[in-house]
Amino acid sequence: MTHRFSRRGFLAASAAVIGTGATAQTANTTELEGDISTGLKRNISSFRSLDWQPYFSNLRNGAVLVDIQSRALHFWSEDQSIYKLYPTSVPLTDDLTRTGRTSITRKVEGPSWAPTPAMKIRNPEWPDFVPPGPDNPLGTHALYLSWTYYRIHGTHDTRKIGRRSSNGCIGLYNEQIAELYELTKVGTQVLLI
Template structure:
């Protein structure tokens, strides 16, 4: 964001810290899906996280979905991989991902894509600002944004599948719930998915 008021040590500290973690959800969720520009964070983003290598294997969709209507996304938390099948099953993609830091921050189950945003903005929640008053209240699209270039908003409040400008996050347990992809991968997935695409986190 070109506004010079953010070119301060606090701004730089926030951006440096955000490299350690993906924008993330609150542990306690609500049903308010209108808060699409806020992402809750329940740990200090300056904490260092340990990198682990993802393991990959191709999967069939049948054990996880009854059909692939509107397409299907499977997020395998343990192997840190995102699988995608197109509606007609002619396209299958497998992407490395970042995953939640702990089991307590991990949500599993069925949801769906309810919104797609090219160039998402990010805003901390009031609780985040209370803990970290020096953080900026808004980051627009661009290289400083924790959500990367594209975001798929899920029906669970605060949960996203999104990109990241910090490639060190991929393959790590580094988020508080969101699933992160390389920007080039989220752009491809974004182009194939639609509102209503099924999502299952296991």
């Protein structure tokens, strides 16, 4: 019996092999949170630079735009000389997500963390308080917003970036929140869409 290989057959076989590898990688995720890893994918398809004018009337004190769908944070400096685009983690579910206009009201390097009352109900095993350090879920820096309990902060768990993985806050890599921390000020306007 002779086997004839056609270009079409070769391409179909190659696609099958490539698809099998991707499935195996997805199945062997390193996520510890079972609920988070199931069916969640990183979203980079909409990760693109944006112009500030459709979202803000001015850049007084600088501006931060968080796009929940693309899981991206955009920053524009007041004088328009600096534009930054960062990947983020976003809230797990729509009911944990808040959108609209707010501003940075406080900046903290080495933040401490305490779960909100709602978090404690959902996760009674969580500690009541976590001091600054490598176990702190707020990472190395936090930008507090005018909305109670909402922050833009770092994370030591880098697997969360690019995913729906937070309890309401917006997370960045520690290196990037440190940079954003230096670029923003109390009064920087923030819009979550």
